[in-house]
Amino acid sequence: MSDGTPKTADQTACTRRLLDVTPDAVLVSNLGVASYVLAGVADRERNFYQWGSMGVTIPVGVGLALVSDEHVTVLEGDGSLLMSLGELTTVAQHNLDNLTVVVWDNETYATTGGQPTRSPAVDFVGVAESCGVHATEVHSTNAFETAYRNAIATDGTSMIVCRVDPVDTDDRPPIDYPTIARRVRDAIADDPDQ
Amino acid sequence: MTSSNRTDRWIPDAVEALKQADVEVVAHLPDSKIGPLIEAVESDSAFETVQVAREEAAIGVLTGAWVGGTRGALLCQSSGLANAINAIGSLTLPARTPFFAVVTRRGNLGEFNVAQVPVGYNIDRILDDFGVRNDTVTEADDVGHHIRLAAESAFSTATPYIILLEQTVTGSKLEGL
Numbered sequence: 001m002s003d004g005t006p007k008t009a010d011q012t013a014c015t016r017r018l019l020d021v022t023p024d025a026v027l028v029s030n031l032g033v034a035s036y037v038l039a040g041v042a043d044r045e046r047n048f049y050q051w052g053s054m055g056v057t058i059p060v061g062v063g064l065a066l067v068s069d070e071h072v073t074v075l076e077g078d079g080s081l082l083m084s085l086g087e088l089t090t091v092a093q094h095n096l097d098n099l100t101v102v103v104w105d106n107e108t109y110a111t112t113g114g115q116p117t118r119s120p121a122v123d124f125v126g127v128a129e130s131c132g133v134h135a136t137e138v139h140s141t142n143a144f145e146t147a148y149r150n151a152i153a154t155d156g157t158s159m160i161v162c163r164v165d166p167v168d169t170d171d172r173p174p175i176d177y178p179t180i181a182r183r184v185r186d187a188i189a190d191d192p193d194q
Numbered sequence: 195m196t197s198s199n200r201t202d203r204w205i206p207d208a209v210e211a212l213k214q215a216d217v218e219v220v221a222h223l224p225d226s227k228i229g230p231l232i233e234a235v236e237s238d239s240a241f242e243t244v245q246v247a248r249e250e251a252a253i254g255v256l257t258g259a260w261v262g263g264t265r266g267a268l269l270c271q272s273s274g275l276a277n278a279i280n281a282i283g284s285l286t287l288p289a290r291t292p293f294f295a296v297v298t299r300r301g302n303l304g305e306f307n308v309a310q311v312p313v314g315y316n317i318d319r320i321l322d323d324f325g326v327r328n329d330t331v332t333e334a335d336d337v338g339h340h341i342r343l344a345a346e347s348a349f350s351t352a353t354p355y356i357i358l359l360e361q362t363v364t365g366s367k368l369e370g371l
């Protein structure tokens with residue numbers, strides 16, 4: 001591929017873009033780098049940073065979107081998704097309009113030192129589609145923004161697999177775990193639109 | 195086949211107790227004993243049901259539901275609860291969120307399947323060891339009352355609480371995994 005198209009999007013820029021498109025979305029971010037990048041871009045009441053439960057990030061988004069009218073966007077990692085591919089069947093069961101899943105596919109376990117995942121051998125879009133989840137793959141920041149806008153505008157849940165380079169950042173969520181969960185809960189409960 | 199089992203009265207009692215505890219979301223993965231309760235909940239419009247492919251996903255779903263302001267419960271068997279242990283230990287406990295489950299406790303009285311024994315028989319101790327409160331129900335008459343009290347305690351203290359239903363409640367069978 002030497003057509004000049006960048007092969008990867010910028011995870012930090014994409015995180016910023018998705019906040020521009022859905023400034024009020026509840027964001028559920030995978031443990032590690034996805035949460036660190038999000039905290040660096042914008043620490044918000046509606047950020048549900050995970051600190052553990054690898055492989056369970058998407059289900060948190062499903063539960064939130066199921067019971068609320070908020071738009072919920074999950075920021076998943078390729079390693080975490082590979083741990084629990086079966087959860088895509090649960091996403092498909094409900095196919096919620098107010099849920100979008102973004103997978104930061106950096107082909108590594110970036111948080112633990114960049115060890116390779118099996119992601120290069122996996123067609124995540126194919127896996128998702130065969131479970132009944134609409135999915136698309138993007139390789140640039142602009143393509144990500146377009147795909148994200150489409151996902152928000154389209155009925156049902158969409159999954160966007162976004163190829164990114166691994167990010168190394170010192171940013172961290174600035175509050176402790178119980179406060180993170182309660183802050184999101186209070187922000188949703190206080191929402192006059194709910 | 196087993197629907198005339200005299201212990202089946204625990205099922206409507208459990209459904210009623212879940213309602214009284216304001217449980218609205220039920221995540222589930224069956225075994226042959228909790229299957230009838232799952233069916234009862236699925237056919238009751240008071241509940242939104244979520245079929246998980248692996249029980250630890252239920253920890254995520256129910257934590258998300260609680261953050262969204264709604265109470266939920268997991269229905270599964272003891273091996274399924276074991277599948278969820280890391281999620282309880284790395285999400286429910288450190289984030290101090292509630293989690294409530296009604297679990298068919300396998301591996302004890304009436305168990306025919308040796309594969310259910312190591313985890314099922316010891317599940318109460320496994321839970322105790324990492325600080326997850328649990329209550330073993332041995333009498334069908336106690337099911338409703340215990341579910342109600344356990345769920346109230348889970349949600350008002352924002353901690354996990356697990357109800358374990360013995361086969362003296364759910365009925366032992368000579369087969370059925």
Ligand SMILES: Cc1ncc(C[n+]2csc(CCOP(=O)(O)OP(=O)(O)O)c2C)c(N)n1
Nearest residue numbers: 032033034054077078079080108109110111
């Ligand atoms: C059950 C479990 N296994 C392994 C780990 C160690 N671990 C923490 S973060 C992480 C990497 C996650 O990879 P991915 O989802 O691709 O996110 P990335 O770090 O690349 O952003 C791993 C393996 C863990 N916390 N929990």
Ligand SMILES: [Mg+2]
Nearest residue numbers: 077078079108
């Ligand atoms: Mg990764």
